[in-house]
Amino acid sequence: MNSLPTAVFLDRDGTIIHDAHYLSRPDQVQLIHGAADAIARINSAMIPLIVVTNQSGIGRGYFTLEDFRAVSQRLDEQLAESGAHIDETYFCPHTPDDKCECRKPGDLLFRRAQQEIPAIDLAQSLYVGDKMRDIEAGLAFGGHGVIVPHAKTPTSETLRAVEVARVAPSLAVALDWFLCAN
Numbered sequence: 001m002n003s004l005p006t007a008v009f010l011d012r013d014g015t016i017i018h019d020a021h022y023l024s025r026p027d028q029v030q031l032i033h034g035a036a037d038a039i040a041r042i043n044s045a046m047i048p049l050i051v052v053t054n055q056s057g058i059g060r061g062y063f064t065l066e067d068f069r070a071v072s073q074r075l076d077e078q079l080a081e082s083g084a085h086i087d088e089t090y091f092c093p094h095t096p097d098d099k100c101e102c103r104k105p106g107d108l109l110f111r112r113a114q115q116e117i118p119a120i121d122l123a124q125s126l127y128v129g130d131k132m133r134d135i136e137a138g139l140a141f142g143g144h145g146v147i148v149p150h151a152k153t154p155t156s157e158t159l160r161a162v163e164v165a166r167v168a169p170s171l172a173v174a175l176d177w178f179l180c181a182n
Contacts, residue, residue, distance in 0.1 A: 005178055007120040008042050009110065009138060011129030012053040012089075014150055015171065017075060019130070024063030026074035036082035038171040043084055045179055048117055051089040052109045054133075058093035065093070088113060105136035126178050128171060132157045135165055146174040 013019040016035045020028045042049045057063045072089060079085055090109035092102040101108040114120045127138030127145045130153050135145030145165035149158045161167050168174035 003124070004045060005047060005124060005126040005144070007048045007050055007113070007117070007122075007125040008175070009050050009052050009113070009125060009127045010039075010171075011104075011131070011134040012051050012075070014130035014152065015128060015134070015148060016051070019150075019152060022057040022060075022062045023071055024057060024067045026070050029071055029074045029078060031075075031078050032171070034170055034172045036079050036084045038175050039079060039086070040082055040084035041172075041175060041179060048087045048120065049085070050113050050117075051086050051091075052104060052113070052134075053089070053091045054104050055091045055093050056095045056103075059095040059098060068093075088117070105133040107137035107140065110137050110141070126174075128168075128174050132160055135161070139164060144178065146177070148174055 010016055013023060016032060018030045018032060039049055055068055058065060058068060068091065076086065090113060092100065092109065094100045094103050096103065100106065110122060114122055123142035125138060125143045127135040127143055128148060129135055130148055130150055132147065135147065139145045147158060147161035147165060147167050148171055149167065158167055
């Protein structure tokens with residue numbers, strides 16, 4: 001990437017906050033160490049920070065849209081304590097069986113973000129998540145993808161990311177590659 005990305009797309013669970021399987025309560029929100037500072041760096045660079053997240057727990061009836069919003073509000077509060085913020089959040093409430101275009105690895109939510117924020121060039125954006133589905137649409141657009149694996153990331157996905165994208169030990173390191181190299 002020769003210039004700064006036009007947007008940074010982040011997965012939520014497992015990338016910004018610890019993945020608490022079907023997270024449904026604000027008290028479950030725990031930032032991953034260093035995530036708030038990394039997001040603040042994106043904000044300082046004036047790059048739109050967009051969260052794209054699959055939330056099949058809504059479609060499965062495990063939690064409600066209101067629960068999702070309460071969790072999102074708590075995340076926003078925790079980020080604000082570190083001077084960080086998310087510009088936009090897009091989520092898919094469907095289950096894998098629904099076969100919708102908005103569920104990652106589908107690209108509908110990314111395209112919607114580009115329509116709503118015209119400065120975004122999907123081919124010049126950075127896509128970061130803890131699983132391949134978080135970055136596959138970005139790679140298809142010609143963008144740059146980074147997997148930040150954790151204990152629940154399948155080894156096969158980390159190995160695949162080594163072949164087609166990059167693998168970083170943390171969100172901060174992933175951002176260093178694209179913010180500091182310019």
